Amino acid sequence: MRDNIPIKEEPISEYTVQDWARLHQVDVISFSDMLPIEYSNGHSENKNAQSIDSKFGDYSALDIWNMTARGVSHSIPDLSKIAFETRDICQTTFDAPAADRPMTLDRGAGRAPVVSMCYQGTPADMLCVAHEFGHALQYHLAQGRFVPPILRELAAFLAEAVLLRYVQREDPQLAAPLKAAARADDAIYLGQDGDLLRAALDDPQAAYDYRLNYPVARHLAHAVTTRSQPALWERIFRAQLTLPEMLARRQTGLANTLPAVPDPDQERPAINAYRVLGMMVLLDIETRQGEPDKAIETYYAARLAHLQAQTSLVAVDRAGKPFGYALWDVDPADPDLITLKRQAAPFGDHLELQERLQAQLPATACARSHHPRSARQEQTAW
Ligand SMILES: [Zn+2]
Incomplete structure (x- = not known):
């Protein structure tokens, strides 16, 4: 005590x-x-x-x-x-x-x-x-x-x-x-x-x-x-x-209005995948920028590829609510070279999302952001 x-x-x-x-x-x-x-x-x-x-x-x-x-x-x-x-x-x-x-x-x-x-x-x-x-x-x-x-x-x-x-x-x-x-x-x-x-x-x-x-x-x-x-x-x-x-x-x-989600069920990978996709969709809708405007098949195909390649992360807070997600590509010639394709943190938790990402990626990884709307196409993410 x-x-x-x-x-x-x-x-x-x-x-x-x-x-x-x-x-x-x-x-x-x-x-x-x-x-x-x-x-x-x-x-x-x-x-x-x-x-x-x-x-x-x-x-x-x-x-x-x-x-x-x-x-x-x-x-x-x-x-x-x-x-x-x-x-x-x-x-x-x-x-x-x-x-x-x-x-x-x-x-x-x-x-x-x-x-x-x-x-x-x-x-x-x-x-x-x-x-x-x-x-x-x-x-x-x-x-x-x-x-x-x-x-x-x-x-x-x-x-x-x-x-x-x-x-x-x-x-x-x-x-x-x-x-x-x-x-x-x-x-x-x-x-x-x-x-x-x-x-x-x-x-x-x-x-x-x-x-x-x-x-x-x-x-x-x-x-x-x-x-x-x-x-x-x-x-x-x-x-x-x-x-x-x-x-x-x-x-x-407490601006996060999304529902809490249960822990992944190891025996039901398909359900987990649907849930992860659902969280990405909700986070993208909250972000109100770019992604939700895409056609469903384009949006889905991109995320399915990241799920299969295990190059995605949905960050969940202590209350079980998703607060951000990230997608990245790994350079086939250099596994330490990571290009971030998407980072969504609609409630302002960018630093927290970045910390989760750093914890998940190899310690030696060098991550670059991909900002399609920015004049600079690439910048070092951290
Ligand atoms: Zn005390």
Whole structure:
């Protein structure tokens, strides 16, 4: 569990749920649409309990601490220096007694945060390291300024998501166990803690419980990490946005109106192919440029060829919604020479699509864009 309860803000029973909401400049009712229905009524069973509770690989806590710093540096270049500074100056204890709660202590301006947790090498422990790093980074940036607890937990969850993204790219074998651990955590933060929030909404005069922060922060973290948003993420770590501002962004930030799609079914390749084609069509219609004007047979033949040659990628976000796709050709004489034939990212997720592409293409590949409407026929894509 990633309880983060700084000593100085130990929940005090005379605080009510209403006080907690006011501390964040909102009314309790603002949280009413943050109760994901799929987690209500205890539907949170975890199929991966075995794998996420046992040690995975040979990663030390410091390895993960370091990877999280590198992940922040990679995802938010403007925080690069401060992320590595946080990595280096914090006092960390990773062999705390198992019964102790993981915690990061803010010691105010000019003094480095103190981190303490029990690390045993499980994927859940790794996420916990990233979580505490997120707190430490935010405390280091805040230099003693008070940050309300929902915004603190949001920064910590964001650091977990940043580690996940970094691992997907740099150490893919770690991605699946970390994702499974994150899903199991969702069941707790959105499920069990979501039930707490539900009860709190019914009784704003009830006593405040620190765990109420988790479902709100987790919900916001999911909303802001469906795609790469370095400028927004930086402001979250810097605690520059109030909760009302975050809530407003969440509503305007989710422009993707496409339906979520199920994971590919390995036993039904034809269905998968239809689904991929369908996603391309929907994305092209959203893009409202060029492709949808073509005759169906021309459009279809081009995509069928790419599907058969395995030179296509449809990128799906965490919510299962397609947000972009790409088609490319591989030079028959040089497999490292890739020509991008089409990149569609109608909701503005071009960087994210590019990252997915880079992860899929050979590391040595050199990609060129093909811009039929541009004066320059070719330009280096990255
Ligand atoms: Zn925390």
